[in-house]
Amino acid sequence: MSLKQGQKVEIFQCSKDESWEQYMDGFVGLHGIITDPDASINDPDDLVEVSVVGKGTFRLPQDCLRVLED
Amino acid sequence: MNSGSCPVSEALIELRERLDKGVLSHPRCRTIAEQALGLIRDIAWARAGRDHLQALEGLAEQLAAWDGDPSCSETGQHLKSALFEHHEAFASHIKTKNCPTGQCVRLAPAPCQMACPAGIDVPTYVTLIGMGRYDEAISVIRKDNPFPWVCGLVCTRPCEFMCVRGRMDEPVAIKPLKAFAAERAFSTLTYNNPPKAPDKGRKVAVIGAGPGGMSCAYYLAVMGYQVTVYEDLPVAGGMIMVGIPRYRLPREVIDREVAMIEELGVEIKFNTRFGRDVTFASLQEEGYEAFFVAVGAHEAYSLSIPGEKDFEGVRDAIAFLKDVALGERHAPGKHVVVVGGGNVAIDAARTSLRLGARSVTIAYRRDKDAMPADHEEVEQAEQEGIHFAYLTIPVEVVGENGRATGLKCLRAELVAKPGSDRMAPLPIEGSEFVMEADAIIAAIGQKVDDSCLADLTAVDWTHRNTLCVNSVSMETTMPGVFAAGDAVTGPATVIEAIGGGKRAAQGIDRYLSGLPQPKTPPVPVRRSMLPHLQTSAETKMTLERPEMPLLFLDRRRTTFQQVELGFDEAAAKEEARRCLRCDVCLRCGKCVEVCRDRMKVNALELGYFDFDHPVKTDFRKIEEKCILCGACATNCPNGAMQIRDEDGWRVLSLCGTRLNRAPLVQCSMCKEPLGTERYLEFVKNRASQGGVPVSSMYLCVNCARKTGAHSVSENLPHNHGETP
Incomplete structure (x- = not known):
């Protein structure tokens, strides 16, 4: 997934990535905005910074994200 | 607002229902329950003090112990168990004056504050700026971030992406407002440190004087710890000093804010590399009881193409920017090609231009739309005359007499990748061409230089070669060792490093106090509840986000003077009036x-x-x-x-x-x-x-x-x- 700053996303599932922590299970179903995509090489394995509505800003693996609009 | 349930709100509703339905028949019992209800309401309405929770627990105990009426003791038991199970949530409501679920409507935090990785109370400081109370604005910011001026110039501003005003027109210019207030407070000598807690007589070592390390040091010093920072470089600031060029972030800005942290008693030992000049064991012997590791990600990825190691003139952007930050003033070459599409690539290109390169080109394998660099930085680079070669894949460095003369590239097209919505650059056969270049700078990403951390044998690493931590407390897998910043996240943002440093300071304080670590991320603290700035609907709608005044182009192309000149006072005050005060209106409809x-x-x-x-x-x-x-x-x-x-x-x-x-x-x-x-x-x-x-x-x-x-x-x- 090539993510862009300002893009709206949904955390649609828990990630299997090691960086996924238990408290993040509560994010599933919430929407957010990409505030910092992977910094330079568009690596699908990179963590991206997402501001999750009502929860805060976190580095999340990309496999839990679904783009809501272009 | 938000999903999720709030135990404070639930306790309030339940107790009120029991009272309304007449479940509690004994008059004395009703009185106690009403008193408890009042205390819970205080907690839910940001009126509670430190004694509230203890008093509430006492009332719950009285109800639970009531003999004459089973409904009374049942209510007491219920309240007691809610207070026991959700003690942290009740305490957090009192301390932070925020309820992240939004169910305690008076405590619903603003989206900008929730979005800030450091949890800065944005509506409060923006309103203070609107009132002309700049020193108070800086004090509010520094409760959560000891680098307001730095962040006012280089923050990636997640707050602005969540700004509700952005749904109407443009988000409030939160970042430049912070820079304005910091500059004004320094200028008027009203940028002050908070009072320090009494000395605890306990020592903490911080490895790395970047934004994460210095933030952790700041909060620990305020809490009364003796903090020493060990820094490999001869200057403080880490990546913000040696990775961000001076035209974006003047050195004086970093120096002044670091000096404020030093004033609190934080000692920085420069040119001291962890793992070489000092070790984990030697610092333990010196009496350090906890360690905070924030060594950043200073090692660059190489291009891995033929010729890269064979010719002079090929280097990585991180080393190049560091050399320039530490005094190098020679142009890397006459014709410079920078490979990459992130902010580091833009920084390397604009720096090369300022050092006198005749032509500077950024080669990026995807299109402009996919470029991860900040669009404002891209725009400014274009204005300055940087060329962009999109859909360009470097394949070989070519040269003569040991010196690079060009970069052989292929044109690319973006094609859909099977099983993925990610468009991948595919080289076009026969499209080979050579870009003239006597300097080739690779800016395709950084990684953690783990060589200095070999001492920390019990620390786990992720498959990304970053330090493995619990992101709530920033604890590593090694007791007493905490970490944050790029060493944990990989190359990330300044504000994330600051937020991580602050959380780590709280984690270290708990560790040294023998307290358990929290299980969920901290709730940002509401620092004040200010009255609204009065304005008419016409003014609110017609005020536009001010354009950032920029240094004129010729000087931008030739010097390292700060490009963004900042708002003047009138523009800053007007801009503050565009804020919708989402700390008060929670948009419930x-x-x-x-x-x-x-x-x-x-x-x-x-x-x-x-x-x-x-x-x-x-x-x-x-x-x-x-x-x-x-x-x-x-x-x-x-x-x-x-x-x-x-x-x-x-x-x-x-x-x-x-x-x-x-x-x-x-x-x-x-x-x-x-x-x-x-x-x-x-x-x-x-x-x-x-x-x-x-x-x-x-x-x-x-x-x-x-x-x-x-x-x-x-x-x-x-x-x-x-x-x-």
């Missing part, structure tokens, strides 16, 4: 619903309330339909919507923005204010629909009654005192 569904007026078209599908909002249009009935204000749970009578006028405002005003009509007889003409017409129409005759005069209830009674009395036959 109750005002809209009552106006539309109950009153059938539908004046409040506040389209920005919806996160996913915001529609147009125009505060100026509200007065076209609004009858100033006040139903919206009555139903507003937070006092965001207010209606009041002022000097013969009725005024409706939303967080200080005047939405409508109209003269009050007075009672024709006693002159008591009755409402606006449009409101009285509304009532009259409703009443006449019901068939009730209404006088053409405007009378208050008392005068109408008197008039009615008089008229009836006149029409009755005189009874001469006879009884019926």
Whole structure:
């Protein structure tokens, strides 16, 4: 997934990535905005910074994200 | 607002229901329950102090121990278990004055504050700037971030992406406002440190003087710890000093804010590399009880193409920017090609230009749309004359006599990758060409240089070669060792490093105090509840986000002077007035619903309330339909919507923005204010629909009654005192 700053996303599932922590299970179903995509090489394995509505800003693996609009 | 349940709100609702339904029959028991309800309400309404929780636990205990009435002891037990299970949530409400679920409506935090990785109370400091109280604004920011000036210049501003004003037009310029306030506070000598707690006599070592390390050091010093920072470089600041060029972030800005941290007693040992000059064991011997590792990600990825290691003139952007930051002033070459599409690539290109390169080209394998660099940085680079070669894949460095002369590249096209929505660059066969270049700078990413951390044998690493931590407390897998910043996240943002440093300081304090670590991320703290800035709907709508004044182009191309010149005072104060005060209005929509569904007026078209599908909002249009009935204000749970009578006028405002005003009509007889003409017409129409005759005069209830009674009395036959 090539993510862009300002893009709206949904955390649609828990990630299997090691960086996924238990408290993040509560994010599933919430929407957010990409505030910092992977910094330079568009690596699908990179963590991206997402501001999750009502929860805060976190580095999340990309496999839990679904783009809501272009 | 947000999903999820709030134990404070649930306890409040449950106890109120028990009281309302008369479940508690014993009078003394009811009194205790009412007292408990009052205390919970205080907690949910940001009025609680430190003693509230203890007092509440005492009342729950009294109820639970009640002998005479089983319902009473059951209520007490229930409350006791809620307080026990959710002790952290109750304590967090008291401490932070924020409820992230939004269910305690008075404590619903603003989206900008929630979005900030350091949890800065944005609405409070923006309002303080609007009031001209810049020193207080800086004090508020520094409670959560000791680098307001740095962040005012280089933050990636997640807050602005979540800014609700952005759903109407442009987000509030939160970042530049912070820079303005910091500069003003330094200039007027009102940028002060908070008071320090008494010395605890315990030592903490911080490895790395970057934003994460210095933030952790700052909060630990404020808490009373003795902090020493070990830094490999001869300067403080880490990547913000050696990775961000001076035209974006002047050195003086970093020096001044670092000096404020040093004033708190933090000692920085420069040119001291962890793992070489000092070790984990040697520092333990010196009495350090906890360690914070924030070594950053200073090692660059190489291009891994033929010729890269064979010719002079090929280097990585991280080393290049570091050399320039530490004094190198020679151009890397006459014709420079920078490979990459992130902010580091832009920084390397613009730096090369300022050092005198004749041509600078950024080669990026995807298109402009996919470029991860900040669009403002890209725009400024284009203005300065940097060339961009998109869809260009480097394949070989070519050269003569040991010196690079060009970069052989292939043209690419973006194609869909099977099983993925990610477009991948595919080289076009036969499209080979050579870009003239005597300097080739690779800016394709960084990684953690783990060589200095070999001592930390019990620390786990992720598959990304970053330090493995619990992101709530920033604890590593090695007891007493905490970490944050790029060494944990990989190359990330300054504000994330600062937030991580602050969380780590709290984690270290708990560790050294023998307390358990929290299980969920900290809730940002509401620092104040300020009155609204007053403005008209017209002003609120027409104020535009100010353009950032920039240094003129010739000087930008030739010197390292700061490009963004910052707002002047008038622009900063005006900009602060664009804030919608989302710390007060939580956009619950109750005002809209009552106006539309109950009153059938539908004046409040506040389209920005919806996160996913915001529609147009125009505060100026509200007065076209609004009858100033006040139903919206009555139903507003937070006092965001207010209606009041002022000097013969009725005024409706939303967080200080005047939405409508109209003269009050007075009672024709006693002159008591009755409402606006449009409101009285509304009532009259409703009443006449019901068939009730209404006088053409405007009378208050008392005068109408008197008039009615008089008229009836006149029409009755005189009874001469006879009884019926």
